[in-house]
Amino acid sequence: MNLFEHIQTVLTKNEKYSKDGKLFKNIIVEAALKLDSELLTLLIKDKTAKKHFFTAVNKILVFDKMKFQRFIANKQFLPDSYTAFKNKIGLTANSKYLTESKEVVLSWAYKDCVLEGGQTKEAQKLKEVFWNKTLAPEQIDRLLEPKVLTNWKRYDKSGVQPVKNISINDNFIIKGNNLLALHSLKKVYKGKIKLIYIDPPYNTGGDGFNYNDSFNHSAWLTFMKNRLDVAKELLNNDGIIYISCDDRENAYLKVLCDEVFGRDNFITNLIWRKKAGGGNDSQDIAVEHEYILAYRKQNNGIYKMPLDEKTLQSYKLKDAKEKTHGKFKTKDLNDPSLSDSSGLHYDVTCPDKVILKGNAHQWKCNEATFNKRLADDRIVFKKIKNKWRVHYKIYVNEEKGELRYDDNGKVVQRGKNLTSILYNTALNKDGSNDIKHIFDGEKPFSYPKPVKLLETLILSATKENDIILDFFAGSGTTAEAVISINANTKSHRKFILVEQMDYIETVTAKRAQIALKNHKLSDGFNFCSLMNFNETIIQEILKVSTKKELIHIYNQLQSNQHIDYSIESFPKEEKLKALEITAIKKVLVAILDKNNLYVSLHEMEDADYKIDTESKLMTRKFYSL
Numbered sequence: 092m093n094l095f096e097h098i099q100t101v102l103t104k105n106e107k108y109s110k111d112g113k114l115f116k117n118i119i120v121e122a123a124l125k126l127d128s129e130l131l132t133l134l135i136k137d138k139t140a141k142k143h144f145f146t147a148v149n150k151i152l153v154f155d156k157m158k159f160q161r162f163i164a165n166k167q168f169l170p171d172s173y174t175a176f177k178n179k180i181g182l183t184a185n186s187k188y189l190t191e192s193k194e195v196v197l198s199w200a201y202k203d204c205v206l207e208g209g210q211t212k213e214a215q216k217l218k219e220v221f222w223n224k225t226l227a228p229e230q231i232d233r234l235l236e237p238k239v240l241t242n243w244k245r246y247d248k249s250g251v252q253p254v255k256n257i258s259i260n261d262n263f264i265i266k267g268n269n270l271l272a273l274h275s276l277k278k279v280y281k282g283k284i285k286l287i288y289i290d291p292p293y294n295t296g297g298d299g300f301n302y303n304d305s306f307n308h309s310a311w312l313t314f315m316k317n318r319l320d321v322a323k324e325l326l327n328n329d330g331i332i333y334i335s336c337d338d339r340e341n342a343y344l345k346v347l348c349d350e351v352f353g354r355d356n357f358i359t360n361l362i363w364r365k366k367a368g369g370g371n372d373s374q375d376i377a378v379e380h381e382y383i384l385a386y387r388k389q390n391n392g393i394y395k396m397p398l399d400e401k402t403l404q405s406y407k408l409k410d411a412k413e414k415t416h417g418k419f420k421t422k423d424l425n426d427p428s429l430s431d432s433s434g435l436h437y438d439v440t441c442p443d444k445v446i447l448k449g450n451a452h453q454w455k456c457n458e459a460t461f462n463k464r465l466a467d468d469r470i471v472f473k474k475i476k477n478k479w480r481v482h483y484k485i486y487v488n489e490e491k492g493e494l495r496y497d498d499n500g501k502v503v504q505r506g507k508n509l510t511s512i513l514y515n516t517a518l519n520k521d522g523s524n525d526i527k528h529i530f531d532g533e534k535p536f537s538y539p540k541p542v543k544l545l546e547t548l549i550l551s552a553t554k555e556n557d558i559i560l561d562f563f564a565g566s567g568t569t570a571e572a573v574i575s576i577n578a579n580t581k582s583h584r585k586f587i588l589v590e591q592m593d594y595i596e597t598v599t600a601k602r603a604q605i606a607l608k609n610h611k612l613s614d615g616f617n618f619c620s621l622m623n624f625n626e627t628i629i630q631e632i633l634k635v636s637t638k639k640e641l642i643h644i645y646n647q648l649q650s651n652q653h654i655d656y657s658i659e660s661f662p663k664e665e666k667l668k669a670l671e672i673t674a675i676k677k678v679l680v681a682i683l684d685k686n687n688l689y690v691s692l693h694e695m696e697d698a699d700y701k702i703d704t705e706s707k708l709m710t711r712k713f714y715s716l
């Protein structure tokens with residue numbers, strides 16, 4: 092008996108893994124990957140299996156699940172057993188499908204790490220830590236725990252006020268690192284977001300990603316992967332994610348997204364034309380476009396595009412169907428095209444029995460469809476210049492995609508599909524004009540996306556009450572687009588924006604507030620920040636006035652077990668004492684700037700953090716939404 096036969100005999104002992112002598116290969120592999128105790132017991136009890144698939148480390152037996160999986164996936168093993176891959180064509184190595192063995196994936200340095208990517212000030216370049224999941228599991232758990240939310244405000248057309256009550260139907264603008272914000276949002280919004288749009292830094296070297304150059308690319312991929320993994324959890328089953336990207340990282344991002352969202356969930360890579368002409372200063376080819384990668388979570392959540400105002404106005408006529416179908420327009424049924432199709436020639440009898448002969452006319456539909464339309468009062472006979480013309484009705488609601496019946500009377504959607512090349516959607520310069528329009532000619536943000544581009548994307552993937560998330564909010568174009576759509580369509584889409592830079596208040600929130608006012612919406616949004624321990628302490632440092640108090644704070648900081656400074660060593664107490672008060676304050680603030688400690692929800696009652704009652708109350712309200 093060879094090893095394959097032997098293992099087969101061992102596995103048939105458990106009904107879970109076999110029936111009528113046939114093994115369930117997929118179930119076995121799944122059990123192995125999950126380290127299922129039943130399977131492990133079965134294998135460990137067998138001397139041969141134990142020898143082949145277990146290794147002793149310090150007297151502890153460790154199961155080599157990868158080796159076992161490879162063994163089970165081997166063609167020699169159970170050649171006749173059921174496997175989903177039976178008829179698959181694909182690349183193989185050592186007789187295994189590469190995709191099956193998961194040996195072909197996009198790999199890069201630090202892939203399995205967590206990169207906080209925490210920059211809050213424009214001039215600040217943090218030395219980022221790649222948290223390694225195996226070496227620092229507790230730190231990572233802590234990093235990703237939901238955070239305390241502070242600095243609550245309610246913005247609406249009448250200004251900024253304290254927040255009293257919040258609801259899941261509110262808009263939110265949240266200040267803080269988006270990785271931690273997403274993990275916090277997960278507690279409330281898991282599976283509830285219909286659309287995520289993101290416009291991350293493109294890794295061009297000058298946009299906040301000035302890490303050590305050789306790690307630049309890999310840092311960016313790690314940064315993106317960490318965020319996309321959690322973004323996926325936030326989407327609902329019809330959820331869509333659109334990711335803006337230029338061609339520097341696009342190919343890598345596509346492969347990364349295939350891995351995160353699944354290759355089958357790739358929709359397309361939209362091309363957005365961002366500028367027209369003026370590229371002659373480029374060294375070689377003037378690049379006028381960038382990309383928007385589109386993935387679905389699971390179901391097809393892309394909708395037909397609504398008709399524009401001009402098209403809508405071309406529907407002027409009414410009949411008895413107006414209530415359900417809306418107004419209609421008519422189109423000539425005569426097909427002037429040269430392509431001759433035999434099924435499209437038939438006689439049509441007009442009201443005064445005049446017959447339009449089939450051999451002289453080609454119609455746009457076949458006779459059966461014509462008769463159906465006639466019976467359904469969709470055919471209109473018009474006498475133009477004393478000659479009969481045959482027209483058919485097109486109702487606006489059908490064109491909008493709201494109603495349409497197939498041949499079996501089933502409603503199917505109709506309307507215009509979004510096309511993959513966004514050629515005339517709006518250019519970068521329109522984005523600049525949009526923001527200038529908000530800020531009276533000033534442009535407080537470079538390269539905001541055009542509102543029209545965002546409107547197009549949002550309309551293609553959301554309906555009237557859906558939630559839209561943008562966790563690289565920048566100047567808040569996404570919020571303005573949601574507001575504009577809500578105003579134009581009387582809908583109640585909601586936005587959640589995350590941005591970590593300080594301009595979130597002066598640009599992002601301000602812009603959303605002005606947009607609400609410009610569109611005369613009575614709606615508002617809640618603003619809050621992930622609570623950063625530093626901010627509280629810095630306030631305290633600035634307040635105190637004696638060296639004694641400062642040294643006390645300094646000692647407290649050093650003994651705070653949670654603090655993880657990225658500085659090599661703390662200055663000696665005596666050295667600090669010798670400095671002027673303002674100089675000591677500067678040192679302490681500088682130390683704190685290196686530390687990016689956000690306060691976790693479970694630490695909310697910890698007196699060390701001196702959390703105010705309002706923040707506690709609102710944090711509780713938020714997490715119980």
Ligand SMILES: C[S@@+](CC[C@H](N)C(=O)[O-])C[C@H]1O[C@@H](n2cnc3c(N)ncnc32)[C@H](O)[C@@H]1O
Pocket residue numbers: 207208209210267268269270290291292293299536538539540541562563564565566567568569589590591592
């Ligand atoms: C390219 S801009 C987005 C512009 C935006 N689409 C607009 O139209 O204004 C990217 C934004 O992501 C923010 N960002 C980058 N890394 C972040 C992080 N880790 N957490 C939160 N925001 C981050 C940057 O501060 C920047 O404002």
